[in-house]
Amino acid sequence: KFEKIWLTFGIGTLLVFLTTVGVGAFYMGTQPASCLVTIDPEKVRETAPFDNPGLRHIEGNKYELNIVTSAFAFTPNQIQIPKGAEVVINVTTTDVVHGFQVAGTNINMMVHPGYINTYTQKFDKTGEYLILCNEYCGAGHHLMSAKIEVV
Ligand code: CUA
Structure with a gap:
């Protein structure tokens, strides 16, 4: 007993x-320190700046890049960035957890529903950079990719 x-x-x-x-x-x-900004995942596509995703010029060589992840795509999936640009990248998701990794750079974020992840990157070298989802997000996970072209 x-x-x-x-x-x-x-x-x-x-x-x-x-x-x-x-x-x-x-x-x-x-929960890295960079995802303190919250957003309603169901209203991502109606919420600025994600209602108009893509690259936006701020001033001088400063840019902002807003990316929406969803099963199973990045929006937009073709991005042109001028060489020398300093880009504040904001990423969020409309559904499940996705990854945002840019091959050949240190950019590697886990994108949680409800949060905006931010990373600042200077693009000094021309070329093509592959964006990949590195979190398993469902049947189409392996199809999820996009491309940055630094020109
Ligand atoms: Cu999105 Cu894997």
Whole structure:
């Protein structure tokens, strides 16, 4: 009888421990400081700046690039950026978690529904850069790609 009590207590303690670690890891690990801005995922396409996604000139060499991810596409999926541009990239999703990785750069974000992820990147080299989704998001995950052309 006592064994049963101790066993229950042991399992209970283990569960509390695992939950604490799990919850901690979730909030610390998967919510980078850059996704503090929130957005209603269902209203992304009606909410500025995502109602008119793409590259926008701010001033001088400063640009803003707004990207919408959804199963299974990036909008827009062809982007031209002038060489030397400093681009603030904002990414959000209309549905599930997607990835936003630009091959050949340090840009690698996890895009959570309800949040806007931001990353600033200077494009100094001309060429083509592949944008990939690196989070499994469903049957069409492998089809999800886009292209940045620095000219
Ligand atoms: Cu989107 Cu994988």
